[in-house]
Amino acid sequence: MKINFLDLKEFKLQSSVLSTDSFSSMQSLQILTDYIIKEMFDLHNEASQTVWDRKMFDEELKREGSGFLICYSDGKKTDGDPETQSKFTSADIGASIVADIQSRILGFFIFYNVLDEMHILDITVAKNMQSKGIGSLMLDRIIKLNKDVGIKFFFLEVRVSNLTAVNLYKKFGFKIFMLRKNYYEDNGEDALCMVKEL
Template sequence: MSNVEIIPIEDKYIEGVLNVSILSFPITWSKESFEQELSNRYARYVVAVKDGVVVGFGGMWIIIDEAHITNIAVHPEFRGFGIGSMLVDALINICKIEGVTAATLEVRVSNFKAINLYKKFGFVEEGIRKSYYEDNKEDALIMWKRNFQL
């Protein structure tokens, strides 16, 4: 999609991130949780912005040489235009720059679009977290990417 920028998060984007999160997840983080991520030295967040409006976001924690992707979401009206791929690519580039050797994430076992997106970027299925999601006790698929190259 043209005119979409992927940029580091700033506090002015928190309301937009919260809006996308509310529209994307059955249980969302609070505004305060997102605000706290701004000062979390382990957190790295990017936002997808189109015409000044947040249309997606992605975040992760980097601890030593591993990353844990915490959340990636795209506004429902902007799905299917490659913004999710742009967000994952941006996070992977941050990992490469910061010397990350492996990245992990959890994804609902029913979220086939997200699973296929992560596979496209080299994530592989390595396990299951039983009853991981609070809203419906759905299992989470644990995925890892262990092959980072500049």
């Protein structure tokens, strides 16, 4: 199984460009965009404690400077069951940039950029695909791509109890610079504020 990446905002843009040419291609791209967004919501709700609001999500998608990186597989099982694969590495990244309705969304990454700062809003990997290197592949890709467009600081907040996420960020050189007390409304949990400087 190869894993691929898709920029959801570029993808949406493509659908509006196509709309002037062909109504049916616009319709199929819209169906696919809706499918991807629904999959993202399902993954998020399964994997995360923080509840998402669809209206806020749509606003974020429109915001200048925001980015949505989707990680997906083509849905074809070529190397046996992907769930039994122990770790994915950069050798498993495919060349495809065309998702279709068979695509299986494995994870996603949401951020927004202001000047030379990236603010990481969310990173999620499907529950049954966690701890297989996919979060690392996404973070690595985002850091490399954004370094090239002048981003120097990467900021994020994470629940103090979320050891997997904290370990992922530490692996990529993020450092804790502050504790925000009672940051999460659902359970009053504290947030660690972390930064990576290039």
